[in-house]
Amino acid sequence: MQIPSPVKQSDKSVSSDFMLEEYKMLRERFHSLRSEGVNRLNFFITLTSVVVGGVLVWGSSNNVSPVLFKSVLLVALLLLASVGLDVFWFMVTRHRATDKVQRGMNRVRRYFVECDPSLTPYFCAKIRGYQIHPCTLTTET
Numbered sequence: 001m002q003i004p005s006p007v008k009q010s011d012k013s014v015s016s017d018f019m020l021e022e023y024k025m026l027r028e029r030f031h032s033l034r035s036e037g038v039n040r041l042n043f044f045i046t047l048t049s050v051v052v053g054g055v056l057v058w059g060s061s062n063n064v065s066p067v068l069f070k071s072v073l074l075v076a077l078l079l080l081a082s083v084g085l086d087v088f089w090f091m092v093t094r095h096r097a098t099d100k101v102q103r104g105m106n107r108v109r110r111y112f113v114e115c116d117p118s119l120t121p122y123f124c125a126k127i128r129g130y131q132i133h134p135c136t137l138t139t140e141t
């Protein structure tokens with residue numbers, strides 16, 4: 001069964017070029033969002049290690065009173081908790097944004113499958129309304 005193309009045959013080349021550029025932009029946005037999230041998480045882990053380690057080294061000296069040590073540790077932990085909360089909210093927002101980008105990429109894939117159903121076996125992602133076979137890696141010898 002042939003699925004009607006959403007565009008005229010003469011417009012397919014222009015539409016395909018546009019959709020390929022859209023896909024490239026979405027893919028780049030997806031990767032930049034992912035790497036930005038990982039960078040923030042790495043920053044938070046490093047900051048936590050440095051602050052807690054610094055407070056513990058400072059507190060291990062003999063001339064620091066236990067009350068002063070506990071108050072400095074409490075302030076440091078509150079600071080880390082506020083930074084951690086900010087990183088958490090950023091990660092939630094980033095996750096929502098990457099989901100939106102992935103939906104856009106899936107729409108581009110669907111466009112190409114609708115234009116040429118013979119491309120269906122080459123897609124690993126689920127495309128609504130089409131039977132997608134799981135991708136398998138094969139090596140030729």
